[in-house]
Amino acid sequence: MKNLKLKSARAAMDLSQQELADRVGVSRQTINAIEKGDYNPTINLCIAICKALGKTLDELFWEA
Amino acid sequence: MKNRVTVVVTIIITMAVLFTVGGMSAFKNDDQKLSFTDTVTVSGGKIVSEETAPVHFDPVGETCSFAISVAGPDGLLSDIRIYKGDPLTAITSDPIYSTTGSNLNTNTGDLSVNDQNIYIRIKSLLKENAGIEDGEWAVAYSFILHTESKSAASMILPFAVAALLTVLAIVLVRELNKTSEKEYDEMQLLQRGKAAINAFIITVVTAMGFAFCAMYTTNFPLTVYETVTIITVTGAVSFGIICDINDAFVGFREKRIKYAVLFWVLSILAIFGSGLIHVGERPRPKYFTTNIIIAVYFAVFALELTINYIVDKRNGGKEDADEES
Numbered sequence: 001m002k003n004l005k006l007k008s009a010r011a012a013m014d015l016s017q018q019e020l021a022d023r024v025g026v027s028r029q030t031i032n033a034i035e036k037g038d039y040n041p042t043i044n045l046c047i048a049i050c051k052a053l054g055k056t057l058d059e060l061f062w063e064a
Numbered sequence: 065m066k067n068r069v070t071v072v073v074t075i076i077i078t079m080a081v082l083f084t085v086g087g088m089s090a091f092k093n094d095d096q097k098l099s100f101t102d103t104v105t106v107s108g109g110k111i112v113s114e115e116t117a118p119v120h121f122d123p124v125g126e127t128c129s130f131a132i133s134v135a136g137p138d139g140l141l142s143d144i145r146i147y148k149g150d151p152l153t154a155i156t157s158d159p160i161y162s163t164t165g166s167n168l169n170t171n172t173g174d175l176s177v178n179d180q181n182i183y184i185r186i187k188s189l190l191k192e193n194a195g196i197e198d199g200e201w202a203v204a205y206s207f208i209l210h211t212e213s214k215s216a217a218s219m220i221l222p223f224a225v226a227a228l229l230t231v232l233a234i235v236l237v238r239e240l241n242k243t244s245e246k247e248y249d250e251m252q253l254l255q256r257g258k259a260a261i262n263a264f265i266i267t268v269v270t271a272m273g274f275a276f277c278a279m280y281t282t283n284f285p286l287t288v289y290e291t292v293t294i295i296t297v298t299g300a301v302s303f304g305i306i307c308d309i310n311d312a313f314v315g316f317r318e319k320r321i322k323y324a325v326l327f328w329v330l331s332i333l334a335i336f337g338s339g340l341i342h343v344g345e346r347p348r349p350k351y352f353t354t355n356i357i358i359a360v361y362f363a364v365f366a367l368e369l370t371i372n373y374i375v376d377k378r379n380g381g382k383e384d385a386d387e388e389s
Contacts, residue, residue: 029311030251039251 001037006060009053010035024048068239075236079229086225096121096209104140104188104201111188118147121182121209127174128182128211130161134168136203139196141166141189148180159185166191182209255312262306267299290354301361305368320373327366334359 010020010031017031024031024045033039034049041049046061053060098119105113134142145159161172184207190196274291278284286294307313308320338355 026249027252027311027313030249033251033311039254042250045250 001063003035003037003061006049006053007035009055009060013053015053020049020052023052068242071239072236075232075239079232079236082225082229082232086222086229095211096123097207098209099204099206101202101204102186102188104136104203105199106140106190106196106201107198109190109198111190113188116186119184119186119207121184121207123177123182123209123211124179125211126176126178128177128209129174130172130184131206131208131210132163132168132170132172133206134166134203136166137196137201138166139191139194140201140203141191142168142203142205143187143189144168145185145187146172146175147183147185148175148177150181164189252312255310256307259303259306259310259312263299263303266302267295270298271295286353290351293354294357297358297361301365304365308368308372320369320376324366324369324373327362327369331359331362331366334362 010017015023017035018028021028021031025048026045030039030041030045034041046057050057050060098121102116103113104111130146132144134144136142141164143164144162146161147157147159149157160175160177163170163172186205188203274286274295278286278291334355338352338359
């Protein structure tokens with residue numbers, strides 16, 4: 001399932017996939033795979049992404 | 065820490081293997097030894113078994129010599145003739161050496177061969193008035209080919225091994241002096257692991273396939289060296305392709321097109337190495353099949369890298385366009 005919350009949070013901060021990837025220390029392909037729902041990140045990477053985007057885990061990764 | 069230990073152990077094992085190979089190649093002479101036993105059937109005072117197939121050698125240099133040893137019953141003579149040249153015409157021309165006897169133990173002395181193929185014909189004859197009984201008689205043959213020259217591969221290999229050992233020594237020193245562990249991208253580590261498992265399965269299946277073919281095929285066309293080379297390249301190329309398809313870079317990141325060009329060049333070199341451009345020549349050049357298979361593997365890898373480079377560039381462009389709008 002696509003992670004549109006992550007994509008919109010990234011867009012809201014005017015960050016490209018590459019810029020977000022650089023901030024959390026992964027490749028652009030990894031961010032792309034998470035947004036497309038192709039890859040399920042570890043909790044460490046989720047926390048790093050949340051910190052980079054100023055969001056909580058619930059806001060970005062919780063599916064109601 | 066564990067990672068560093070495994071990397072260091074891997075480098076040390078690789079260096080030990082390379083050192084052994086280089087040393088063996090540097091100090092070993094290029095003598096070739098062939099031993100086999102032929103069964104000669106005698107019935108009604110005559111030999112009924114057919115002549116054995118010609119034995120082939122591929123000497124290097126201008127001259128060579130053979131140490132010939134034959135062990136069998138005294139009543140049987142072995143007529144041994146050595147020919148040089150093309151396989152289709154060599155054994156119809158005059159032999160460059162011939163000898164006849166039982167329980168031979170002789171040396172041919174220097175034979176002028178000029179890098180040509182050598183074929184040895186062996187025919188069993190009955191010694192007159194020897195009174196050999198009817199039955200099957202075993203005759204053991206041993207041929208040791210000695211050449212003064214060393215093959216190009218034997219001369220180049222120690223230098224290539226020395227170069228690789230130097231590179232590995234540098235990598236080892238750098239690994240031991242590393243102060244911090246690099247953080248790797250978790251998705252790529254996962255993809256590399258999956259790729260390694262898939263490549264391992266492909267390698268095992270290929271090895272089993274070759275083993276099956278060798279077991280059930282008479283005159284299996286590949287040597288052990290060629291078979292191992294093909295299996296190894298199959299595993300390495302599979303790993304590279306699977307990694308690249310799944311965005312695990314393994315060193316190809318940002319340099320895909322350079323690697324694509326490199327593998328296209330390697331593929332072309334392998335085709336030249338195979339001697340395909342001299343396709344009409346008989347016999348086929350050495351390692352023809354292996355070089356062709358490697359050329360195809362490299363071409364497939366280069367094609368995959370090229371396609372992925374184009375697709376990635378398009379996707380990157382699309383994403384930028386989305387973000388701009």
